[in-house]
Amino acid sequence: MADQNPPQPGGADLFEIIGTTRAMRRLRPDPVPDALIRRILEAGAAAANGGNSQRWRFLVVKDMAIKLAVQALYQRAYDKVIGPRYRKSDPPPGVSPERYKRQHDAVEYLTRHFHEAPVWIVACLDEGTAAPTRWSGASIYPAVQNMLLAARALGLGSTLTTRHLLYEAEAEVALGLPPGVHSYAILPIGYPMGRFGPVGRGKLEEIVYQDRWGEPWSGTTA
Numbered sequence: 001m002a003d004q005n006p007p008q009p010g011g012a013d014l015f016e017i018i019g020t021t022r023a024m025r026r027l028r029p030d031p032v033p034d035a036l037i038r039r040i041l042e043a044g045a046a047a048a049n050g051g052n053s054q055r056w057r058f059l060v061v062k063d064m065a066i067k068l069a070v071q072a073l074y075q076r077a078y079d080k081v082i083g084p085r086y087r088k089s090d091p092p093p094g095v096s097p098e099r100y101k102r103q104h105d106a107v108e109y110l111t112r113h114f115h116e117a118p119v120w121i122v123a124c125l126d127e128g129t130a131a132p133t134r135w136s137g138a139s140i141y142p143a144v145q146n147m148l149l150a151a152r153a154l155g156l157g158s159t160l161t162t163r164h165l166l167y168e169a170e171a172e173v174a175l176g177l178p179p180g181v182h183s184y185a186i187l188p189i190g191y192p193m194g195r196f197g198p199v200g201r202g203k204l205e206e207i208v209y210q211d212r213w214g215e216p217w218s219g220t221t222a
Helices: 014-019 034-044 064-088 097-116 141-153 163-175
Strands: 056-061 119-126 181-189 212-216
Touching: 014 141, 034 056, 034 119, 034 141, 064 097, 064 163, 119 141, 141 181, 163 181
Parallel strands: none
Antiparallel strands: 056 119, 119 181
């Protein structure tokens, strides 16, 4: 199936890949070759991490029984937390109400079809007996971003989701994680039903300061 959805023109440019790595929540159930998943995992293992300790571990999930067990928790989290939050929230910066509605629809779609994504990569840290800390994510989320960008470059869709952590203990039992190993994200991966396009974000002048909090950065007016 790999030749049916090649990278779009210009996909080799790093900045275009970054700027068009949307959350792709509508994924086809067609199998994804292990060779492509391997390239995504190699990109993850090339990421920055604390002290180069490389405590990351990546669980590739294809087993439908495992995915269904986690999807049930995913649905529960949507029904109780995520769905109501979307219905009450205003659009984020750089996103129109219409686009935000489409995002909500896509989130609902992924919720119902989460288990149908042909491959999941569960990004974990082997923390041993140490308790997770505020900086633990610095050793796993760069790998997650690398994998999202690699998937985009290969013409594959994905999204960073952490919703299963609302029921972390149950999810980690369903995933079969051993003591001391904690999941930080799940990346469902598949060929996208839609097309890649520009991400919706706010303006730099609204989020970047210089020297003192609230003082505008000179580069935003350059």
